[in-house]
Amino acid sequence: MRLRALLAAAVLTITTAPAALAAPAVAHGSDVPPGQFGFVAKLAMTKIPRPDGSTYGSYCTGTLVAPGWVLTTGHCFHDAHRTRVSGKVPYPTTVTLGLVDEATESGVARKATEVLQAKENDVALVRLDTPVSTVTPLEVSRAVPKVGRQLTLAGWGSLTGTNPAPATRMQQGTVTVAKVDQTTLGVRGAAPEITTSACTYDSGAPYFADGELVAVEATGPGCPHAGIETTSRADVIADWIATHTA
Template sequence: MSAPDRPRRLRTRALRTGAVAAVLVGVGVPAAVAVQGSTPTGSVAQATVKVDVGTDRSCSGALVAPAWVVTAKSCFTTGGVAVVQGAPKVSTKATVGRVDLTGTAGRVVTVDLLVPHADRDVVLARLSTPVTDVTPVKIASAAPVVGQELTVTGYGRTATQLVPDTAHAATYTVAAVATGTVALRAQGAGATICKGDAGGPTLRATTGGVELVAIHHTAYQGGCLGATTTRQDATDTRLDVLRTWITGITDPAPVVWHVKHVYTVNGGQVWEAASDNGWRSLNSAITTSGPVAVLAVGGVKYVYTVNGGRVYEAASNNGWKNLDTGITTSGALAVIAMNGVKYVYTVNGGQVWEAASNNGWRNLNSGISTSGPLAVMATGGVKYVYTVNGGQVWEAASNNGWRSASSGIPTSGALAVTAMNGVKYVYTVIGGQVHEAASNNGWKVQNSTVTTSGPVAAMAFDGVKYVYTVNGGQVWEAASNNGWKNLSSGVSTSGPLAVLDLETVTR
């Protein structure tokens, strides 16, 4: 008695007779073989990838990110040995954006890394060079539904061709949905999933194109070249339930880290110390006869100094070569960056002037008056200037025509500002101690008890505020998450002080 029909995995072996659903890996052929049906076009074609594993095996797949193809893990299984993360054991190439294999459209890219799923017949194949001219298909977020029409594609064999030159597409209907798989039923006699289609996409139409619901796992292969059964149903591996795993690899969350930089003046030159080098102070050789201010744009650090009554700019990407901006100043100096534009604030004739890098550093009078120090910040797309008049801190904003209003914050010395989570913080010195006032508490002044005998600087990131002061010729750091405990950085200074948070983002 013959065995009843049941699906078979598409493993690496010669095609056997009998009505058993087979593993869909194409074996013993030099190129791919395809789903029997029509030639895919548009977004369906864009989603379909051919995967050649060595010289004697081929599968199908889907481009899910510029550098990633998802396909069946069984395509890479040999001799029962499990697929492990790493480079493929044999040379593997992916053909992307080329439905007709005899043409020149799209790209053929080497696969340099495999990331298998632990439990499912799924592997992510990384391309050595990202494909930027073919749109990746999005992974479905919702489960398939019984009765739903789906489009299956692949480069597997057809009823008449072992090695067809084109991909093919056919319409299937969802017959049943399980936890990790979806059962499919062909809509027509000419639709079938064959060897070489393993890992190929099963797609659902959306208002914007298609989304990837599953990839081919097993099929009866009725109607395929060499098959004896007439059954055409198949079982695919669902990807909607693996969406988080896939996107976590193909589009990982950005990694952000911060390096704190402190700039001081010793011997008329600017020195730089960073938190990632143990605050070892290095001479930048930038000369200055007055205040110092710093900012960063696009990963480049900029130091601003005053020489001969003019502001000079030096950048970390030009060897700290000091260049004259032509901006004149007779007093304080402050800088900020917003939307890629650098802004320099100076004092001339008791008023604050603003110059921007996108207007050739043309110095414009803001009309803000000041009799003391100067500090600036940018938050929420608005620039804020803080000055001291009559022993109180005044605030002016770029979105109110620089109208200066008293915050009521008293100060008898230095001034520093920073912003965090939309809240503005002002730091002043009263009685030799740093006081903090915040915009979300009506500028109520609170004593941090951080002592200082000189200038003050501040920065904030990751929910922590940092205050820098000078005591005994050294820079001290206090943080809001340690109760403002003041710790010596060991950085020495004989003059001005400026600080910078350099943020780096990677994936």
């Protein structure tokens, strides 16, 4: 398994790709219809530090869970040695919501100002500089997920882990819960294909059903793949999210 940290907070030898090279998100997924999933956020980070003093740019995906807060993977925010950090956002980060196609829509853009890391799993809350009033946040599930339940995955990641590029069109796919652990879920691709899976720049992407966030993308095998993807359960941090976003 490869940490999705290396895929979404960047493949260290790759800088931000130009828009002309952008590929669809969620490997072996399908287009998200216009007007859907406005709560899915695209996080664009610049000036991320390396140990040698150089910097690079990268992307993650997230979910609006309150007007002023986005939930994403914790490892999207780290220091030069890839240790997760809390407090002031460690590098410039723009959060864009309310769109599925960057070629035809502008969406709602905000700057990230603060990061709070969860203790239970690899998840972080990101405070926005101004609350978003035009996009409805996604509710956070408090129910323990069950094996066999189908979830929708939506994200801004790459079509493949080889020469990855951030998406300009949001993609979606259906996965099935394969295993339930204490703080994580293992999921497998179900549709459009059994190889439908999260990919580079999908870190933090939401897995949801019935209008509720069930899990957040964490890590998995090289994409696309038919194996088990590891996601962070939302129910185990629902109280933590509510406390900080109230």
